[in-house]
Amino acid sequence: MWGRRSVAPPASRPRDDHHNEGQYPGPNFQLPRGLERAALATKNNNGGAQVSERAQRFLKVLVERYIRDGQPVGSRTLAKDTGLDLSPATVRNVMADLEDLGLISSPHTSAGRIPTVAGYRFFVDSLLTVRPPTDNDMAEMRCRFGQPADLPALIENTSRLLSGLTHMAGVVMVPRHERTAFRQIELLPLSGNRVLAILITSEGEVHNRIVFTERHFSPGELERSSNFLNDMFTGQDLREVRKRLVEDLRRTHEHMDKLMMRAVQLAHEVVESAEHRDDCHIAGQTNLMEFGELSSLERLKQLFDAFSQKREILHLLDRCIVADGVQIFIGEESGYGLLNDCSLVSATYRVDEHFVGVLGVIGPTRMDYPRVIPLVDVTARLLSDALRQQ
Structure with missing residues (x-):
């Protein structure tokens, strides 16, 4: 069964966030060991043989071509791109082997082949060659x-980046x-029977709440109420x-006058709104319209609803926070049908x-993994640096 994989930094570069800010390991960067370059022995449902080196090369070229063009890859194109001098029959046999293993499929009878989720997973785990961010990216x-x-x-800026x-x-x-x-609260009068409650937390976050009073x-x-609180x-x-x-609101306090009781009520409203609730910022949802496989109106509506509600997206991110390094969910590996x-x-x-x-980055299954993985990794490091300096 294919599952998500974790990407931890390579042994030569421990992930400690005390690296030189803005730098990247460079052209010799290797695929992090957490991606677990699986033994090159993928078995089909019948306990079949290993994926040969030739088949791996074909799969790598096919995935890279499909990522780039978004079109099914035919045998002739594949033979040319691999640079191998093989007969058409041999190419067809290799393609058939990959299809039997569930690594590629044919969307139409006469079309070329495209990677399956299992094919992408094998590519990411075993065949991927990452491309460090360009100088312009950095x-x-x-x-x-x-x-x-x-x-x-x-x-917000990080999600937009x-x-x-x-x-x-x-x-x-x-x-x-x-x-x-709780660092400080301030209660300020507004017009009419309204009060602006301002709460400042130890993290420097400011929470405002306008409250209507009797x-x-x-x-x-x-001011006396603020000092009391x-x-x-x-x-x-x-x-x-x-x-x-x-607890104070549930009890009757003979020693607490009406003003102080109202102060407690005001504080409760603003503290309740300030209590931590998981949230996330999503940018660039409309970029997904550029990918043909996601561009149907019904599909886009479902995706945008998911982005708007955020609940399932947050649940998926929550699963990632328990592990260090990069995490990759491909297709149904997320367990979330809309993705x-x-x-x-x-x-x-x-x-x-x-x-x-x-x-992270959400995109089609044919996203450019060799480019996206290091971009996400470096961005996480830079965000850690920025938060530490705040």
Whole structure:
């Protein structure tokens, strides 16, 4: 059974994020060992023989050609591209062997062949030759990450960067924080019976909430309420703060006047909205319209609905955060039906040696893996650098 594979950095280049910022290993970069260059022995359902070196060469050329052109590859084209002096009968026999192994298929009776999910997986695990980012790619990445930005802007810029470099959809999970603490709250009067509640967390995140009240509160009353809340909760874990607020609201406090009770209610509303909820930023969804296999209106509608709702996308990213390095899901390996025609190449990023999020690229199964994998890997490293410097 074919499953996802993890890509860890090679032994000569441990993934510790203390590399020189913006640099890449260079032209001698090798496929990370986590991609597990499988023993070149793929068996068919009947326990068949190994994939011969000749068949591997044909498969590599076929996959690369199909990635480039998006058209089924015929025997004549394949024979020419491999550079082997073989008879048409020999070429047909090799193609038949690959088809029997489930690595290629024919979309139409008279058409050429295309890779299956199993074929892509064999290619990625065993035949892939990655291409390091070009100088122009690296210059653009350094430029994007060299600009000062707060956390939301940094996440958005990173997803746009991935989308722009790959011409597919870039996705970045908002970082998780092991512990987010209450730093400060400020309550400000607005027109009518409205109050602006501003909460600042230990991570520097600012959360705003406009709350309608039963009466108008003066600036002095709101200042006293803010001081009361800050004295109670500054430095405490946000989850504990919310728990205490809920308990306070459930109990009747004879020692707490109506103003303070209203302050607790206001704080509860803004803290509840600020509590961490997984989210991600997706950019470049419309790029997928350029790929014929994804361009039907019904298919695009389903994909855009998935991107809009994010729930399943987040669940898939959540599965990636537990492993270091690059993760690759091809077609139905994701377990998410709407992505059966797509692949995800993702990588974790970290802060202070803790994995806090995942970023990646979503595109068709015939995405340019040799180019996309190192781009995702380097982007994750640069995002880790940027977060560490914040």
